[in-house]
Amino acid sequence: MAKAIWLRLAPAFLCLVLVAGCSAIYRNHGYIPPEEDLANILPGVDTRETVAASVGRPGVSGIVDSSGWYYVRSRFRTFAYQAPEEIDRQVLAISFDPSGVVTNIELFGLERGRIVPLSRRVTTENTKGVGFLRQAFGNLGRFDTGSLVGDGDSGN
Numbered sequence: 001m002a003k004a005i006w007l008r009l010a011p012a013f014l015c016l017v018l019v020a021g022c023s024a025i026y027r028n029h030g031y032i033p034p035e036e037d038l039a040n041i042l043p044g045v046d047t048r049e050t051v052a053a054s055v056g057r058p059g060v061s062g063i064v065d066s067s068g069w070y071y072v073r074s075r076f077r078t079f080a081y082q083a084p085e086e087i088d089r090q091v092l093a094i095s096f097d098p099s100g101v102v103t104n105i106e107l108f109g110l111e112r113g114r115i116v117p118l119s120r121r122v123t124t125e126n127t128k129g130v131g132f133l134r135q136a137f138g139n140l141g142r143f144d145t146g147s148l149v150g151d152g153d154s155g156n
Contacts, residue, residue, distance in 0.1 A: 022080050030059070030073040032092045032107070041094070041105060048100045058094075068095040068104075 033055035040054055051069070058069040071092040076084045088110070095104040 025078045027076045027078070027084070028073065029076065030071070031056075032071045032073045032090055038092075038105060041102060043102045043105060046102045048096060051094060051102060068093055070094075 037055045041051055046054075048069075055071075058071045071094075073090050074086055075088040077087050078084045091108045093104065093106045093108065094102060095106075097103050
């Protein structure tokens with residue numbers, strides 16, 4: 001009797017295992033502070049120290065000078081045997097004036113391979129960090145798969 005039940009359930013169990021093995025796996029890398037924390041940062045008022053206390057220091061800062069902080073978050077999808085594919089990247093740019101006061105807070109994303117602003121709180125009209133943003137988004141799809149395995153990320 002028990003053997004008959006097992007024989008009926010075995011094909012269903014096998015199909016379930018095969019379907020589960022072919023589902024996509026998503027991994028997040030990097031960090032962008034939540035919108036609630038960013039709402040507390042005021043351009044023209046807050047400084048590097050208050051931003052660091054509110055949302056933490058970023059992994060990336062201005063390349064040529066220290067005019068800005070950049071928080072980068074990417075989302076990767078792995079499906080079955082295929083190589084991981086980056087499906088989303090966002091960059092939060094917080095710019096500072098020479099005295100260390102926040103001038104711009106901008107969130108950029110990708111749409112059809114082009115950099116687009118998702119939100120912007122600006123005290124001046126120009127965007128200083130465009131060079132870095134083009135570099136950050138220009139590497140979309142070009143990454144080392146070895147860096148995805150065992151790099152200490154929590155895989156949030």
